[in-house]
Amino acid sequence: MLIKILTRLVGGGGGGVAAAPRSVSFLNKTFRNYSSSSSSSSSNSSSVKKMTVRDALNSALDEEMCADRRVLLMGEEVGEYQGAYKVSKGLLQKHGPERVIDTPITEAGFTGIGVGAAYYGLRPVVEYMTFNFAMQAIDHIINSAAKTNYMSAGNINVPIVFRGPNGAAAGVGAQHSQCYSAWYGSVPGLKVLAPYSSEDARGLLKAAIRDPDPVVFLENELLYGEAFPVSDEVVDSSFCIPIGKAKIEKQGKHVTITSFSKMVGFSLKAAEILAEDGIDAEVINLRSIRPLDRSTINGSVRKTNRLVTVEEGYPQHGVGAEICASIVEDSFDYLDAPVERIGGADVPMPYAANLERMALPQVDDIVRAAKRLI
């Protein structure tokens, strides 16, 4: 099983061109420090513990594998290479090759195997180098994993987790940058999660592994190296976040901004800028794409009367479109302005750094959209 394969384009960690979008130096850290052993506590902090998303995922996987012998991890480069993005670092050494499986380059194959193993009662975690490659296995995800519990009348459940980076990285071009949240979010039978912070990553991955239904877990490559403060509760091995509940990252009263994954960070920055102009934005971290926490979103819009949806993915048939429909159906009378939808440009992702920047939502776009509503 120890088959060495050349890493794919993205090359074992963020290591592409340093695209240098305007702000965030954390991106530089991602590119260079992925191989250094990152400690879960920052050396220069006071009493606040910090943990990178990568470590959050790694510790969640490790703890769930210790707790339940049926949990196993499979994917390309997850074992010997320690994970294409080092998320599974140390797991092969600790749990052995029967539970951390390096697979050949056959997404359809190892997804099929994972689904079969789940049929029989194991709890596989299938890792894709990116969800772009999962398209080669999407029949197994949708026709087999998502529908089987229903089609077998509850006789065969599929406790499987499909995880991996989703959406744009930096300078990786069209076939490595698409966001699949809308695709999987439309399929009954699947649960779809999109963590932002380390707390999200830990809690949601644990919940996903423990869940008896198939879960699509959409991570983000650029967030892997970002460190977030974590409380003692988060670090505890029993920590778990309920699936289907959004989190209000910042309370506000003038406009609601919904977002998920990386865009939560952008939305929070936008909220800071808006605050300078006296606009108090409420930022919601969806956490769960399916089931969508409609009650939290509607409740927030009923309070603020204005809504901006933010996502990286294509706008047509996107998550924002669904949220907009939900608001119109349930809270139409509360809207004081039309819903603003922010999504990626309707083009295959270009490679050139400047074009890529133009193709993705930026903090300024969110600020401008919110201001248009006021």
Place this chain on the structure above:
Amino acid sequence: MALWFSRSRNIIAHLVKTKISPINQSLFHAKYISYKLPYELVWELRKEYSSTATGMVFRRFESARAGEVEEAVTYSTSDYDDDDDEINDAENKTIDFPGGSVAFTQQMKFISESPDKRVPCYRVLDDDGYPIAGSTYEQVDKEMAVKMYKSMVTLQIMDNIFYEAQRQGRISFYLTSMGEEAINIATAAALSFDDIILPQYREPGILLWRGFTLQEFANQCFGTKDDYGKGRQMPIHYGSKQHNFFTISSPIATQLPQAAGVAYSLKMDNKEACVVAFTGDGGTSEGDFHAGMNFAAVMEAPVLFICRNNGWAISTPISEQFRSDGVVVKGQAYGIRSIRVDGNDTLAVYSAIRAAREMVVREQKPILVEALTYRVGHHSTSDDSTKYRPLDEIEHWKTARSPLARFRKWVQRNGWWNDEGETELRGTIRKQLLNAIQVAEKSEKPSLVDLFTDVYDNLPLNLHEQEKSLRETIKRHQKDFPSDVPV
């Protein structure tokens, strides 16, 4: 090996110096390194070596000469090396590459795309049901033989009657296994009850053998409240946990890598059982066939792959499906032991599957069995195969090559069966089936609650709301709601 290299270098140098003119020298090199050029073309060029054009061609080859002598593989024309062949073959010439040691040869031989002889087919009974002289097979006693034959008859009658029911509009769809009764029943008889079946869709005989009743088949086809599938699936998509028969899934060949996964889990359980995955000839074209076979071999998963090569994938004959010698040869490509068996010979199938299953369980490795047969019926009720194949061909396989007739002759000659038994059996089964259909038709359909359950383990909020909303609508428009759907 270094010695051999230097020797060949010397041979070439020697030949070049003594036999070949400067232009021929270039020719020789051209032939030597340009194995991309067809051999015939090189001879053409040789004839015209005096022309300037070819001279220019050779000059190009000159620049490609760099390093040729250091290459690991060398070859030369037979004119020069007849004597040297013997000397060189006697030495051990192997070289290490990732993947292991491999011997190499000076002869440039291509493996033929089609062998002189096709892989022979294991057979026990001839077309008249007589055991072929010298055939080795697993003995079958009276009880087993009669049970197998009766099951084959039951399967055939069930197929006929349900097919007719679809034609009468009583069910929406049906798919028969006509012509493949031997594969169905003999395989089922050869396996143990604990072996987990991942079917394609033409293997209901396995369920039948394991005790699935005619009523249970009817319930699924009619989608009644007694259907174990809760009315969720098209007809013939049977599934039964207690019979170790995974629910049939329509996309072709998806069950193959899944079988490897199930087997991997089964292996961890250390059970004396294996996984049996079926596919047809068409299914072997799917990418999942490659993935499933390859993974099973690499993971050493105890899967018995059975390919029912019945000659047709809807309207695609096997000549358009693949160009290999059937499916059995693909086993070796994946490092999987394989056998070809006459799928219409009940005893051969029984023996082969028994042996294969034992190997799979004992050695914990996959095995591939290709059962050659013929799809007598149409692909399904959505197909009319007379549109793409001749009537007399179908008729021939239906009668002269019928697996039932052949096995019946053997069983009757042993004194274990007779014509009266046949008539009685057919009458009884037919009656039972018609009764089962009547019962199913009169049965209630699954209740409304089964529309929403099992999408997830627990009913999610949105479906809860939808169900509530639906029930309210039903209350308001009672007369528009179909009367045969229990609320």
